[in-house]
Amino acid sequence: MNSPTSSPADFQAHIYNSFLQGKTADVALRVRGTWEAVYNLHRVVLIQAGFFRSLFTGGFVESADKPTAIRGQDQIEVVFDDTNITRAARLYGGGPPLFIDSAYIPTAAQPLTPSFPIPAVRAPTPPDHQPTPPRFLLSLLAVAVYLSVPSLATQALSSIMRSVGPFTVIQYLNFAIGKGIGPALAEDQDPAVGLESVAKTVKSEHNEAFVPASRARKEKGKEVDALAQSLESLAFDPGHDIVQKEDPAEMSSDSDDAEHSGDDQPSELYLHYGAVSDKIGEAAACWLARWGADMLVYEQQTVQQRTAFSASISGRAPGRRSTVSSGLNPSVGIIPAPPVVPVIWRRGGLEPAWVRALVSSDSLFVKGERERYELAKAVVELRRNEGIVEEEEVEWAKMFAEGIYYANMSLDDLVFVSQDRSPTTHRPYVPKHVIQAAHWSQAMLRHQIQGRSPSSPPSSPTRSSQDKELGLPITTSELAAKLSEQAEDVEPDQLYWPVPSDSSVRIGDSTGIEGVSMDELFERASGAGTHRISLSEATFFGLKPERHRAHEVPSAKVPGTTHWIAHPPYRFAVEFWDVDALREKSRLHSHTIWYAGSLFNVYVQLVRKKSQGVQLGVYLHRQSSVDAIPPASAPFGLYPVDRAVDKTARHGRALSTPTAVPPTSPIQYSYSGLPLLNINSRSNTPVPGSPSPTGVSPTGALPATAPPVTPAQPYRDPRSAVKAYFTLSCASATGSSLTRFSSAPDVFSVSQSWGWKSSSLRTEEYLEVGKDGELPTAVTGEKEVSLRVTVVLGIV
Numbered sequence: 001m002n003s004p005t006s007s008p009a010d011f012q013a014h015i016y017n018s019f020l021q022g023k024t025a026d027v028a029l030r031v032r033g034t035w036e037a038v039y040n041l042h043r044v045v046l047i048q049a050g051f052f053r054s055l056f057t058g059g060f061v062e063s064a065d066k067p068t069a070i071r072g073q074d075q076i077e078v079v080f081d082d083t084n085i086t087r088a089a090r091l092y093g094g095g096p097p098l099f100i101d102s103a104y105i106p107t108a109a110q111p112l113t114p115s116f117p118i119p120a121v122r123a124p125t126p127p128d129h130q131p132t133p134p135r136f137l138l139s140l141l142a143v144a145v146y147l148s149v150p151s152l153a154t155q156a157l158s159s160i161m162r163s164v165g166p167f168t169v170i171q172y173l174n175f176a177i178g179k180g181i182g183p184a185l186a187e188d189q190d191p192a193v194g195l196e197s198v199a200k201t202v203k204s205e206h207n208e209a210f211v212p213a214s215r216a217r218k219e220k221g222k223e224v225d226a227l228a229q230s231l232e233s234l235a236f237d238p239g240h241d242i243v244q245k246e247d248p249a250e251m252s253s254d255s256d257d258a259e260h261s262g263d264d265q266p267s268e269l270y271l272h273y274g275a276v277s278d279k280i281g282e283a284a285a286c287w288l289a290r291w292g293a294d295m296l297v298y299e300q301q302t303v304q305q306r307t308a309f310s311a312s313i314s315g316r317a318p319g320r321r322s323t324v325s326s327g328l329n330p331s332v333g334i335i336p337a338p339p340v341v342p343v344i345w346r347r348g349g350l351e352p353a354w355v356r357a358l359v360s361s362d363s364l365f366v367k368g369e370r371e372r373y374e375l376a377k378a379v380v381e382l383r384r385n386e387g388i389v390e391e392e393e394v395e396w397a398k399m400f401a402e403g404i405y406y407a408n409m410s411l412d413d414l415v416f417v418s419q420d421r422s423p424t425t426h427r428p429y430v431p432k433h434v435i436q437a438a439h440w441s442q443a444m445l446r447h448q449i450q451g452r453s454p455s456s457p458p459s460s461p462t463r464s465s466q467d468k469e470l471g472l473p474i475t476t477s478e479l480a481a482k483l484s485e486q487a488e489d490v491e492p493d494q495l496y497w498p499v500p501s502d503s504s505v506r507i508g509d510s511t512g513i514e515g516v517s518m519d520e521l522f523e524r525a526s527g528a529g530t531h532r533i534s535l536s537e538a539t540f541f542g543l544k545p546e547r548h549r550a551h552e553v554p555s556a557k558v559p560g561t562t563h564w565i566a567h568p569p570y571r572f573a574v575e576f577w578d579v580d581a582l583r584e585k586s587r588l589h590s591h592t593i594w595y596a597g598s599l600f601n602v603y604v605q606l607v608r609k610k611s612q613g614v615q616l617g618v619y620l621h622r623q624s625s626v627d628a629i630p631p632a633s634a635p636f637g638l639y640p641v642d643r644a645v646d647k648t649a650r651h652g653r654a655l656s657t658p659t660a661v662p663p664t665s666p667i668q669y670s671y672s673g674l675p676l677l678n679i680n681s682r683s684n685t686p687v688p689g690s691p692s693p694t695g696v697s698p699t700g701a702l703p704a705t706a707p708p709v710t711p712a713q714p715y716r717d718p719r720s721a722v723k724a725y726f727t728l729s730c731a732s733a734t735g736s737s738l739t740r741f742s743s744a745p746d747v748f749s750v751s752q753s754w755g756w757k758s759s760s761l762r763t764e765e766y767l768e769v770g771k772d773g774e775l776p777t778a779v780t781g782e783k784e785v786s787l788r789v790t791v792v793l794g795i796v
Helices: 008-021 050-057 134-147 150-161 169-176 226-235 275-314 352-360 369-384 390-402 411-419 432-450 461-467 476-484 518-526 537-542 550-555 640-644 647-651
Strands: 027-032 036-041 074-079 495-498 503-507 563-565 570-577 587-589 593-595 598-609 613-623 721-731 738-749 753-758 786-795
Touching: 050 134, 134 150, 134 169, 150 275, 150 518, 169 275, 275 352, 275 369, 275 503, 275 537, 275 721, 275 738, 352 369, 352 390, 352 537, 369 390, 369 411, 411 432, 476 550, 476 563, 495 550, 570 593, 570 598, 598 753, 598 786, 613 721, 613 738, 613 786, 721 753, 738 753
Parallel strands: 027 074
Antiparallel strands: 027 036, 495 563, 503 738, 570 786, 587 598, 593 598, 598 613, 613 753, 721 738, 721 786
C-alpha cells in the first residue's frame, strides 16, 4: 500500500514546527546585539540567507565536517553591530502574517493617509498577526540586507515605499541618510507573535566558547559566495560603511566656503544600505517635494492653535473643572485641542541643510518664485520662533541668496523683497546686492530679446536657426578658456545652469521589486542600465538643482551637458483635476504664465494607441498673445458631496443641478497655490486634493475649469519662433515617486507644443483603466487626487 505524498505545505509546516520545538537542531546560534539570546536552528534552513550560506559552505571553520563521534550541535555567535537590527526577522517561512495599519497607507482617495490630520484610532491587530509599524519595517529591511534574504528584503522595501506619508516621511528620510530607526524602545525586545518561547535569553557576559561568525567577514582569500560578500560590503564592513557622517551641504558643490566644525565635534556614526537606502531616500524626497508646501500651512495652523489652546488652559479660574475636549464648540469660549500634525518643517523635522535643499528644489510644488520666497520666510520664522540658532542662520542665508531665482520675479516683487524685513531679526531676508544682480540679469535678458529686429526671410537654414536663438549658452570649453584668461565677463563664483539633453528618469519608483533576487534588487534600486542622475544623499536624492559655479563647470559631470547658461531658468507649477473625465484628444490646460516675452502654459491630453492602450500626454505650449487665453483646470465644487450628484458629469454631460455652495469662511491658500480646508474638525477632513470653491464649471461638466486669467506682459518677444529647453516633473498621486522628462532646446513657434505621452503617467491613480487598457464607460469610484507637474523652462 502506497503512503500518500506530503504536500509542500505539509513539509513547510513540519519545518516550522521543528523550529518552534527546537527538534533536531544542529546549530545553537547566539545573537549579540540590541538583545542577546540563543536560538536552536537548522543549517539547511539558515543557508537560505546569503550570510549563512557563506559561513557554512565557504570553506570556513564552521563549514568543516566533524568526526561522527563529536558531531552534534555547533555553537556559533553572531554579533549584530547594527543597532537597526532588532528581533524582526523570519527564515522558516511560517510565522505570523504582518499587519500594517491602513492609517499609514496613502491612497488615491486619501493621498495623505486616512488618518491625516488627526491620527485615527489604530485598527486592532487581527489575532495571530504581527503588528508592523514603520519602525518594525525598517528593522526588518536592515536584517534582511545584513543576512542577504531577498524575499524578506523586497517585502520590507515594498511595504516601506507604499507607506510613505506625513507620519512616516521624516522617519524614513532619517533612515535613508544613516540615522537609523531611532533610540531603542522597549518593544524592540519583544519576540514575534507566537515565537515567545523560541529564544533562550542569556546573560550579557561574553562567552568565549562561542565562535564569532564575524570572522567570515575578516578572513581574506577565501572562496565565499560573491553575493553575500558584496552585500556585506554594502552593509556593515567597519572599513566601508561605519564612517564619520558628512553634512550634505558640505558634500554638495553649492559652495566652497562651507566652514567645517573641527575635530572637537563628536563623530556621528551612521549605517547605510547602499542603493536600498537611497531608494527610500528618493521616495521621501519626492513626497516632500509634492506635499511640503501644503504641510507647512498645516504646521503653522497647529502652532497657532496650540498657542491659543495653551492660553485658554492657563486662563481658567483656579479649581475650575476642565471642559476642554474635542467635542466642545469654540464659539462658547472653549478652544478645542489642536490636531496632531507631524513635525516636518519645524525644528525636530528636516535638518536645516535639507530645508534649504527642498526650498531650492526644481521639483518643489510651488506656483512660482514669489510663492517660494514666501514659503522660505514662513519656514525661517517658524524656526526662529523657537530660538535663533547660528548654524541654521548660515543655511538660511544660502537659501535666500541662491535658492530663489529673483531674476524671474516681476519688478514689483523685487521692490517688495528688497524692503521686506524679518519680524524676529529686523533685518532683510535678501541682501541688496542679490536683488540688484537679479534686476540686472532680467534687464539684460530683455535687452537681448527686444534689441533684435524681427527676422527677415532667412538666406540659409543656418541663418534660420540663428534667428531663433539669443546666443545665451556657452560651452564648457569656452567657459574654461575664459576662466583661464580671467575674462572680465565671467566671475569664478557666478552660477551657471546646464542646458539639458533629451532624457527621462523615474525617481522613487518601486515597481517590479517583488520576488527579485538580492542582486536584482540592488540593480533596480540603483537604476542600473537606465539614464539616471546621481540620486544619493549628496544630491539630496534628486532634489538638488543641477547648477554649478563657473570654476566648477569644467570638472562638473552632468550627463549629456555641453552648454551652460548664466540666466536662471523659469520655474512654475501646474495642477490638473479630474483627468479621468477628459475625453480623448481634448485638452485640459493649466494657468498661463509669462516668461521672457512669451506666454506659456501646459496641457494634458489622452491619446489612444493600438499597442499600448490609453496614454496620458503632458505638453508645454507656447500660447499666442492674440488668441484667447484657455481656461485653467480647477477642482469642482465645494464639498465631496457635489461630486456625487451625478457621476455622468465625469463624461462631459451636464449635472442635473449644479451645486455651488458659497464658502462659510475665508479661503486659506497654501504656498503651492492650493486652497486648504479647515482642519479643526475631529472628523476625517478633506486634505490637499479635495474640492475647493475655485473650480465651479460654467457648464456643470467635468473636468471643471476656472475663468482664464491673462498674466501681465511687461514686453513681448517679436520673434515668431523661439528656441527653448524645458523639464516636466510629474508627481505620482500619493507623492512617493515622480517621472521627470527633459528636452534639449527645440523650436517653439507661436501655438506650438512639445511634450511626452507615456503609459507611466496613465496610472490607476489618475485614470480608471480597464483590463484591456480602455477607459470605462462609467466611473465607479471617487478619487480626490490631482496631477501635479513642476516645470523648468529656459530660452537659448
